[in-house]
Amino acid sequence: MDQHLKIFLTVAEMQNFSRAAEEHHMTQPAVSQYIRTFEEMIGTRLLERNNKYVRLNKAGEIVYHHGKEILGLYTKMQNLVDDLTNKASGRLYIGASYTFGEYVLPRIISNLQDIYPDIHPEITIGNTTKISGLVATNQLDVGIVEGQFIDKKLIAEELAEDAMVVVASVNHPLAKKKGEIVRTDLQRETWVVREEGSGTREATEKVFRQFNLSPEKLMNFSSTQLIKESVEVGLGISLLSQWTIQKELKNDDLKILDVAGLPLQRKFSIVTNSRFQTKALEVFLSILRKNKLLMTL
Structure with missing residues (x-):
């Protein structure tokens, strides 16, 4: 180069x-x-x-x-040529949206390293828009993203489904309400939501449309962990992935609200931008596909 x-x-x-x-x-x-x-x-x-x-x-x-x-194309070209004579090894640039990257990807990477210790993964976590853009411009080899935003240049493959639920603090009045939560209950609450461009935000807005909601107050945060902690102390309610709240449910810090019409199902997809793949990427994709069952709660 x-x-x-x-x-x-x-x-x-x-x-x-x-x-x-x-x-x-x-x-x-x-x-x-x-x-x-x-x-x-x-x-x-x-x-x-x-x-x-x-x-x-x-x-x-x-x-x-x-x-x-x-530079990204050159690196990919060099890796593909090296793969003709070598085993799966070298750097692998992986991107993931926050939900998948922070709560599912670590065990996938652990599995990869157990089997292929010569592969050196480098992880970038960002919202769906950012990760898709980096894959499209060859700065990442592969991305795992949520929601419907996918650049037309990318090759997409459905990977897993995730359930989105409305959560509140265990001490929140709605958490103690008997019976189903109705639209008027949700309308008057403060909603703690992810930023624009996030797949979780996209799912939240889909729920708003589904229930014809225009919440009186929105709080925008760029971190799922921050949202969970904010909901836990009573700042509001939120729509979150079941993948992200397992510890909080187990510890009785958060409660899933019984809302008719939920949970909302959303899909996660693998995105790449070339049909030519290094051996490192091939084995990573193979491990991802084999772990589909582990991604189902």
């Missing part, structure tokens, strides 16, 4: 010539020379720099965006 592009990407990400030099085991003047040569090759200045900062200009943003994709 062209060293000039690699060094440019490092400088852009670290916003510092000295730290980029350390990363590549070079001197700072050498890094500066690589950047000057690279800018001459491209035909324009890519970085704005002074004593206080180094940052991308408009042209630099374009080169950075496509450079990341080029």
Whole structure:
């Protein structure tokens, strides 16, 4: 891979010539020379720099965006060629949305490492939109995402179903109500929800439409763990995956509310962007498929 592009990407990400030099085991003047040569090759200045900062200009943003994709494609190409003669090994870049990544993926990775210790997984956790985008631009080999957002460039395969339920603190009035919870009960409650772009948020909005709800107050959090703790102390109610609340149910910290028409079922999918797969990715996908039963509560 062209060293000039690699060094440019490092400088852009670290916003510092000295730290980029350390990363590549070079001197700072050498890094500066690589950047000057690279800018001459491209035909324009890519970085704005002074004593206080180094940052991308408009042209630099374009080169950075496509450079990341080029680097991802090069790495994938090299891994595919290496696989022709070698066993499953090397780095495997895996992305997952929060629910799957934090509550299911760890045991899958443990299984992978037991069988294939020479594979070195690197995990990125983000919402569905982010993970799909990174797979689409070759920065991740595979993603496991929830909801309906899937880039048209991606190859999708259904993996598992998840049940979404409304939860409250065990001390919440609705947790003590006898009989089913009705629409008016849900309408007047504060809802603690995930951020836009999250598959859990998408499922929550689907429930709002299903019950014709317009909650008077929404609290937006980017962490499922934070939502659980907030609901547990009585800040409101939330729609969460049953995968995420097993410990809280066992410890009597949260309670599933008896709401007619729920739980809501949603699907998780595997997404890739090429039919050419490294051996490391092939065996990971095989393990994912074999663990489908473990993903069913």
